[in-house]
Amino acid sequence: MTSLIGSNVVRSDGEDKVRGAAVYAMDFAEARTLHAQLLRSPIAAGRIRSIDTTRAAALPGVRAIVTAADVPSNTSGWILKDQPIFAREEVRFIGEPIAAVAADTPEQAAAAVAAIELDLEPLQALTDFDAALADGARLIHPDWESYAMLVPAPRDGNVAWESTLDKGDVDAAFAAAHIVVEDEFVTPRQHQSPIEPHAVAAHFEQGRYVVYSCTQYPFLCRDRLAEWLGVSPSAVRVIATTIGGGFGGKIDALLEPYVCVLARKTGRPVRLVNSRREELQTAGPRENARIRIRSAVSAEGEILAQESENLMDNGAYSGEIVACSSVPALIFGGTYRVPTARHRTRVVYTNTPPTAAYRGVSGPYCMFALEQHMDHIANELGIDRRDFRMQNVHQAGESTTNGQVLSDAIYPEAFARVDEIAPWAQATADQQAGPLRGVGIAAVTWLTNPGPGGATVKVNEDGTVTIVSAGAEIGTGAMVTGVRQIVAEELGVSIESVILAPTDTDTGTYDGGAQGSRTLFSVGNAAKMACENVREQLLETAAGLLEAAPEDLELVDGHVGVKGSPQARVPLAAVAQTALYTGGPISATGKHVTPPVPFDAGCMTGALFTGFTTASYHVHQAEVEVDPDTGKVTILRYVVAQDVGVAINPQQIEGQIHGGVLQGVGYALYEDLRVEDGVVLDGSLEHYRLPTAFEAPPIDIALLENPTPNGPFGAKGAAEPSILPVASVIASAVSQAIGKPIRSLPITPFEVLRALNDETESLAAAAPSPTR
Amino acid sequence: MDHTFTLNEQRVEVDAPALTPLMTVLRDELGMLGTKNGCAEGRCGACTVLVDGSPVVSCLTPVALVDGREVRTVEGLTAPDAPLNPLQQAMLDHGAVQCGACTPGILMSLTALLERESAPDEMDVRNALSGNICRCTGYHKIVDAALAVAGAENGSRS
Numbered sequence: 070m071t072s073l074i075g076s077n078v079v080r081s082d083g084e085d086k087v088r089g090a091a092v093y094a095m096d097f098a099e100a101r102t103l104h105a106q107l108l109r110s111p112i113a114a115g116r117i118r119s120i121d122t123t124r125a126a127a128l129p130g131v132r133a134i135v136t137a138a139d140v141p142s143n144t145s146g147w148i149l150k151d152q153p154i155f156a157r158e159e160v161r162f163i164g165e166p167i168a169a170v171a172a173d174t175p176e177q178a179a180a181a182v183a184a185i186e187l188d189l190e191p192l193q194a195l196t197d198f199d200a201a202l203a204d205g206a207r208l209i210h211p212d213w214e215s216y217a218m219l220v221p222a223p224r225d226g227n228v229a230w231e232s233t234l235d236k237g238d239v240d241a242a243f244a245a246a247h248i249v250v251e252d253e254f255v256t257p258r259q260h261q262s263p264i265e266p267h268a269v270a271a272h273f274e275q276g277r278y279v280v281y282s283c284t285q286y287p288f289l290c291r292d293r294l295a296e297w298l299g300v301s302p303s304a305v306r307v308i309a310t311t312i313g314g315g316f317g318g319k320i321d322a323l324l325e326p327y328v329c330v331l332a333r334k335t336g337r338p339v340r341l342v343n344s345r346r347e348e349l350q351t352a353g354p355r356e357n358a359r360i361r362i363r364s365a366v367s368a369e370g371e372i373l374a375q376e377s378e379n380l381m382d383n384g385a386y387s388g389e390i391v392a393c394s395s396v397p398a399l400i401f402g403g404t405y406r407v408p409t410a411r412h413r414t415r416v417v418y419t420n421t422p423p424t425a426a427y428r429g430v431s432g433p434y435c436m437f438a439l440e441q442h443m444d445h446i447a448n449e450l451g452i453d454r455r456d457f458r459m460q461n462v463h464q465a466g467e468s469t470t471n472g473q474v475l476s477d478a479i480y481p482e483a484f485a486r487v488d489e490i491a492p493w494a495q496a497t498a499d500q501q502a503g504p505l506r507g508v509g510i511a512a513v514t515w516l517t518n519p520g521p522g523g524a525t526v527k528v529n530e531d532g533t534v535t536i537v538s539a540g541a542e543i544g545t546g547a548m549v550t551g552v553r554q555i556v557a558e559e560l561g562v563s564i565e566s567v568i569l570a571p572t573d574t575d576t577g578t579y580d581g582g583a584q585g586s587r588t589l590f591s592v593g594n595a596a597k598m599a600c601e602n603v604r605e606q607l608l609e610t611a612a613g614l615l616e617a618a619p620e621d622l623e624l625v626d627g628h629v630g631v632k633g634s635p636q637a638r639v640p641l642a643a644v645a646q647t648a649l650y651t652g653g654p655i656s657a658t659g660k661h662v663t664p665p666v667p668f669d670a671g672c673m674t675g676a677l678f679t680g681f682t683t684a685s686y687h688v689h690q691a692e693v694e695v696d697p698d699t700g701k702v703t704i705l706r707y708v709v710a711q712d713v714g715v716a717i718n719p720q721q722i723e724g725q726i727h728g729g730v731l732q733g734v735g736y737a738l739y740e741d742l743r744v745e746d747g748v749v750l751d752g753s754l755e756h757y758r759l760p761t762a763f764e765a766p767p768i769d770i771a772l773l774e775n776p777t778p779n780g781p782f783g784a785k786g787a788a789e790p791s792i793l794p795v796a797s798v799i800a801s802a803v804s805q806a807i808g809k810p811i812r813s814l815p816i817t818p819f820e821v822l823r824a825l826n827d828e829t830e831s832l833a834a835a836a837p838s839p840t841r
Numbered sequence: 842m843d844h845t846f847t848l849n850e851q852r853v854e855v856d857a858p859a860l861t862p863l864m865t866v867l868r869d870e871l872g873m874l875g876t877k878n879g880c881a882e883g884r885c886g887a888c889t890v891l892v893d894g895s896p897v898v899s900c901l902t903p904v905a906l907v908d909g910r911e912v913r914t915v916e917g918l919t920a921p922d923a924p925l926n927p928l929q930q931a932m933l934d935h936g937a938v939q940c941g942a943c944t945p946g947i948l949m950s951l952t953a954l955l956e957r958e959s960a961p962d963e964m965d966v967r968n969a970l971s972g973n974i975c976r977c978t979g980y981h982k983i984v985d986a987a988l989a990v991a992g993a994e995n996g997s998r999s
């Protein structure tokens with residue numbers, strides 16, 4: 070039998086998906102289901118004077134209306150527990166839930182929401198960094214000191230979280246520098262916009278909440294609900310439906326508490342689905358940010374020291390972003406050598422919708438800033454931009470700024486593979502000729518999320534194998550191809566005979582969620598461990614049947630056979646049936662957690678991410694052409710070299726790269742979830758422009774094999790990294806094409822024209838100048 | 842108000858106000874959940890169905906407009922107990938399906954193209970997909986799947 074590792078098997082949920090038979094959360098309803106709608110705050114900041122539901126409750130079809138008065142006053146949050154279910158005394162962003170209605174039809178629920186009488190007293194809305202950080206600014210959370218935290222961190226009033234890195238004598242290094250280069254960058258919010266919006270349903274059964282959700286992280290959803298509802302986690306059961314995309318936006322709980330409270334109150338199943346407008350205006354996007362970075366550089370082009378001051382917008386409540394506050398410090402010292410550094414990142418409360426995780430979390434804009442800054446330094450020194458990166462990039466065995474040893478870095482190979490596909494010399498020569506052309510290159514170190522995982526593997530009495538796990542399949546194929554391939558390979562069965570049980574917190578062991586490229590890695594490891602145990606049980610049982618020693622047996626082709634004697638074998642079905650009455654049914658549970666990466670803990674504060682667990686290494690290159698009349702940017706060519714450890718399913722990884730790059734293209738050129746005075750202006754896909762098939766550039770891919778001893782068959786996480794470098798390489802390419810620096814995203818045609826016509830700006834004299 | 846049309850070769854009659862979106866009728870009245878509601882504002886294409894062979898976004902198509910006409914949805918591409926059709930199979934073989942929420946709409950847009958054009962090229966495929974957003978795949982594998990089907994059909998014709 071040929072190996073299933075490295076084979077492009079077809080996803081087990083695929084047939085239902087192409088038949089239109091897969092049931093997503095947006096399609097899910099039980100019998101007698103009621104429909105919920107939320108009353109959301111119309112203003113960015115205000116005190117609640119009164120909520121009168123009398124008139125609304127009397128409307129036809131209305132079964133229940135709930136507000137803060139009906140739920141515990143607990144606040145909840147993954148890291149920083151600052152969010153109530155419903156606004157209680159104050160509203161803090163436009164769209165914050167104030168009340169929820171359950172009615173027989175969606176229309177009746179909407180009518181009731183409209184009939185609730187709300188009296189709000191507006192407060193001064195602090196909707197951007199400067200307003201929130203001003204001396205004497207109003208506190209967005211007057212009780213901020215009372216909130217519980219998963220781990221302690223420096224906090225202060227409207228600064229929800231602060232993270233720092235201090236390494237070495239920064240001032241001395243700056244004093245000794247040949248040049249000091251300094252830049253500031255501003256980046257917008259980017260919305261995940263999966264095609265399926267947030268959608269949930271719940272009922273109350275045997276004293277427990279049963280929740281159906283398109284959640285990426287069922288156990289976090291469970292724990293958040295327990296915290297909000299004031300019940301024990303085991304009083305909540307979360308079942309993941311087919312999930313219509315997530316990209317980080319469905320990690321944390323969002324709509325789940327409302328259906329739970331309404332289901333309890335009415336005794337009926339209740340469902341709630343975000344409209345596209347609600348999705349864009351209230352489901353947390355990637356945070357907007359401001360980065361100030363300066364570097365001390367030697368005459369030979371070494372980075373001696375770096376300093377940065379960064380702001381991330383938390384919005385009104387804390388989701389994952391407080392946990393991401395160390396990402397700038399990690400990114401700035403994780404790819405290029407920076408021995409000495411001082412970084413500070415503050416996550417700032419504003420009266421805007423809470424921000425959230427989005428693929429690659431804060432990495433894409435940290436890279437955008439770092440790589441434009443690298444170009445700036447290279448241009449100042451008159452060094453080729455690629456040479457400058459090659460000179461400074463980490464070699465295997467070197468340490469990041471915070472002391473993590475990157476033992477398996479493969480940057481020379483990654484740069485070389487990109488160059489084979491699209492030679493830099495050729496691309497820079499093309500840049501001198503003809504129209505406005507530019508090329509950009511960038512490298513990045515990224516991680517595989519280390520969260521815990523588990524999987525149970527059982528051999529059924531017909532010889533098929535079932536995997537029970539709470540790992541969620543968000544579309545990447547990690548569960549429906551990768552984990553199945555690992556199990557089939559380990560047990561010597563066909564891929565078709567490996568069945569995936571539904572994702573359910575009642576049946577699967579704890580799982581750290583479909584986030585940070587971890588599912589195939591972690592669940593795969595756990596499943597592999599389970600298979601090793603299952604294999605022993607199979608061999609032991611078959612040894613009796615075949616009258617051979619277990620060590621002389623092997624699992625091949627759905628059989629246990631005697632090595633070297635092709636005729637002496639028994640099918641797994643017979644082994645499983647025999648086992649029932651000898652050793653008992655065959656099954657085992659495996660588990661996995663990535664050990665922490667050693668680093669210099671003394672140099673960081675407030676950091677939840679402290680390093681690149683199971684690090685992977687990536688180089689991207691883009692060539693663009695800019696139309697000087699319209700400002701339009703066309704991506705002529707895009708190259709990705711991605712360290713995947715080992716590719717379990719190359720086709721699925723390519724799909725992740727295509728998708729990640731295009732989301733990055735959107736971030737670079739089109740997507741900007743505009744918020745003005747607390748109002749999300751882009752409430753429709755007409756205004757919030759997602760890339761279409763026309764915007765998908767040609768992409769060449771080199772999958773770099775660099776097996777890790779920590780991953781199943783050597784595999785590393787593969788889904789996130791492809792989005793990280795995209796905005797940075799496109800910005801570099803555009804910047805070179807037009808001979809002007811790019812300091813903000815997205816790079817719209819207007820922005821290109823503005824930059825082109827700005828006489829006060831130019832790249833450093835040493836930079837190649839545009840030819841027209 | 843009563844409306845009668847053909848849905849996947851079967852006559853259906855529904856009672857709904859004339860301006861009710863066809864998507865709502867399909868999903869909420871007829872239980873045809875394969876047609877996805879990705880935005881309800883005509884922007885994502887997940888709800889694409891064929892009306893007399895042409896792709897339309899069913900979320901913006903009033904049910905009265907399909908009176909007496911032929912509507913096809915993803916469920917009509919092949920019978921539930923029959924094998925996948927070549928396009929469905931090609932989408933899977935090429936890895937063109939990830940979350941799959943866009944897939945029904947994309948299948949319908951491509952079905953219309955493949956029925957209309959005997960030998961579509963890459964530009965034709967991208968044009969046919971212009972109203973369908975896929976947030977997951979970056980489109981390349983979808984284009985490859987469509988071209989593979991077009992190529993195979995040409996091959997068998999010549």
Ligand code: FES
Pocket residue numbers: 877878879880881882883884885886887888889898899900901
């Ligand atoms: S649901 Fe009709 S176009 Fe999005």
Ligand code: FES
Pocket residue numbers: 264313314544937938939940941942943944974975976977978
């Ligand atoms: S496969 Fe997820 S949107 Fe297309």
